Amino acid sequence: MTNKVDRDKKALEYFKGLLQQKKMRLTKQREVIVRLFLEKEGHLCAEELYLALRKQYPRLGEATVYRTVKLLKAAELASEVNFTGKRRRFEHAFGHPHHDHLICLGCGKTEEFVNQSIEKIQERVVRQYGFAPTRHRLEIFGYCRDCRTTE
Amino acid sequence: MTNKVDRDKKALEYFKGLLQQKKMRLTKQREVIVRLFLEKEGHLCAEELYLALRKQYPRLGEATVYRTVKLLKAAELASEVNFTGKRRRFEHAFGHPHHDHLICLGCGKTEEFVNQSIEKIQERVVRQYGFAPTRHRLEIFGYCRDCRTTE
DNA sequence: ATTGATAATGAGAGTCATTATCAATAAGCA
DNA sequence: TGCTTATTGATAATGACTCTCATTATCAAT
Ligand SMILES: [Mn+2]
Ligand SMILES: [Mn+2]
Ligand SMILES: [Zn+2]
Ligand SMILES: [Zn+2]
Numbered sequence: 001m002t003n004k005v006d007r008d009k010k011a012l013e014y015f016k017g018l019l020q021q022k023k024m025r026l027t028k029q030r031e032v033i034v035r036l037f038l039e040k041e042g043h044l045c046a047e048e049l050y051l052a053l054r055k056q057y058p059r060l061g062e063a064t065v066y067r068t069v070k071l072l073k074a075a076e077l078a079s080e081v082n083f084t085g086k087r088r089r090f091e092h093a094f095g096h097p098h099h100d101h102l103i104c105l106g107c108g109k110t111e112e113f114v115n116q117s118i119e120k121i122q123e124r125v126v127r128q129y130g131f132a133p134t135r136h137r138l139e140i141f142g143y144c145r146d147c148r149t150t151e
Numbered sequence: 152m153t154n155k156v157d158r159d160k161k162a163l164e165y166f167k168g169l170l171q172q173k174k175m176r177l178t179k180q181r182e183v184i185v186r187l188f189l190e191k192e193g194h195l196c197a198e199e200l201y202l203a204l205r206k207q208y209p210r211l212g213e214a215t216v217y218r219t220v221k222l223l224k225a226a227e228l229a230s231e232v233n234f235t236g237k238r239r240r241f242e243h244a245f246g247h248p249h250h251d252h253l254i255c256l257g258c259g260k261t262e263e264f265v266n267q268s269i270e271k272i273q274e275r276v277v278r279q280y281g282f283a284p285t286r287h288r289l290e291i292f293g294y295c296r297d298c299r300t301t302e
Numbered sequence: 303a304t305t306g307a308t309a310a311t312g313a314g315a316g317t318c319a320t321t322a323t324c325a326a327t328a329a330g331c332a
Numbered sequence: 333t334g335c336t337t338a339t340t341g342a343t344a345a346t347g348a349c350t351c352t353c354a355t356t357a358t359c360a361a362t
Contacts, residue, residue, distance in 0.1 A: 023309085024309075024310090025308095025309055025310065025357080025358050025359075026358080026359095027309090027310060027311080027357075027358070028357090029310080029311070030310090045348095046348090046349085047348085059311095059312075060311090060312085061311060061312040061313070062312090062313095062349095063311080063312070063313085063314095063349090063350075063351085064310080064311060064312070066348090066349065066350075067310085067311090067350090082236060085233060085239070086347080086348080087347090087348070087349095088236070088348085088349085102276075102277065102280055102282050102284075104282075105285065111280055111282070113276055113280070115272055115276055117268075117272050118269055118272050118273070118276075121266055121268050121269050121272075122269070122289075122291060125253075125264055125266055125269075125291075126253065126291060126293065129253055129262055129264070129295075129296070130295070130296035130299075131253050131255075131262070131291070131293055131294070131295055131296070131299075132293045132294045132299040133253075133291050133292065133293035134256065134292055134293045134294070135291075135292050135293075136289065136290060136291040136292060137288070137289070137290050138273075138287065138288070138289045138290075139287060139288050139289075140273060140276075140277060140282070140284050140286075140287040141284065141285055141286050141287060142277065142282055142283045142284035142285045142286075143282070143283045143285070144280075144281070144282055145280070145281035145282070148281075148282075148283040174338085175338075175339090176328085176329045176330070176337095176338055176339065177329080177330095178328080178329070178338090178339065178340080179328090179329095180339085180340070181339090196319095197319090197320085198319085210340095210341075211340095211341085212340065212341035212342070213320095213341085213342095214320090214321080214322090214340080214341065214342085214343095215339080215340060215341070217319090217320065217321075218321095218339085218340090237318085237319080238318095238319070238320095239319085239320085
């Protein structure tokens with residue numbers, strides 16, 4: 001049962017390893033962006049990371065955050081979600097297995113779920129179509145317990 | 152077994168009815184845009200409709216197409232999809248029941264499927280979370296029969 | 303430690319898809 | 333056939349990135 005702290009540490013080490021392997025450099029900027037991304041939970045966008053970091057690092061550029069977040073995705077430390085059609089958001093992927101989402105249209109809250117039966121049936125579906133899947137997303141929009149009208 | 156022609160005719164009538172009901176006007180532009188949308192199959196975007204129509208109607212404005220397509224969605228004649236994160240696309244909704252998608256990352260082709268077991272299990276999932284769903288999307292990305300490498 | 307090659311950064315310009323603005327036009331009812 | 337006003341088309345504006353490029357910083361080799 002690895003806890004968050006351990007996982008984040010491993011994730012960072014993994015990221016550093018990848019950079020070396022690809023002859024990319026571990027810059028101060030990349031480090032602080034990755035650290036903040038790992039520390040925070042939920043679905044973050046580049047701008048949020050940028051705004052949170054600019055206080056302590058006023059010289060940090062927004063483009064660098066966009067670049068780093070893209071890098072994180074390529075490194076599979078982050079996976080992208082986009083529920084609203086507006087901003088791209090990123091969630092932890094390192095040590096976080098696949099899951100699907102319930103998205104509340106009232107308060108914006110999201111819940112994660114996994115259902116093995118659904119996953120299994122999907123395998124059958126793709127087989128029927130001769131389709132070789134690489135990833136999928138199942139997103140259910142509606143109203144959470146707190147937001148649904150109780151009538 | 153209503154055929155496409157009948158369904159499209161009904162869809163157009165329904166649209167006209169809605170306009171009247173909302174004291175909106177049935178303009179020449181709206182009519183040709185809706186007609187083309189209904190006539191074409193697949194996932195269309197505003198630009199494609201615009202480009203196809205500008206030949207015959209060179210004075211048509213692109214903004215009008217964007218506006219009309221939004222109207223079509225509000226009228227539930229169209230439903231929106233966005234597989235790539237780029238352009239918004241619209242597919243027929245009138246007389247076309249819910250379905251999910253297989254999207255080929257090789258050739259861009261999409262296939263539609265419905266699986267009642269998956270739909271049923273989703274109902275169980277949302278019940279568990281006290282969630283009141285309004286809609287969902289299940290999109291499976293990968294490679295179709297023609298595009299998958301046969302190794 | 304110092305150097306040097308070059309990867310990365312920051313500021314701002316550019317892009318793309320879409321939306322807003324607004325004067326001119328045209329539905330549709332009287 | 334007017335009259336009211338919803339709608340249009342041209343264009344400006346916007347949001348969310350992405351690119352450009354001169355400057356800076358990393359890091360392997362000395
Ligand atoms: Mn999630
Ligand atoms: Mn479809
Ligand atoms: Zn809610
Ligand atoms: Zn294909």
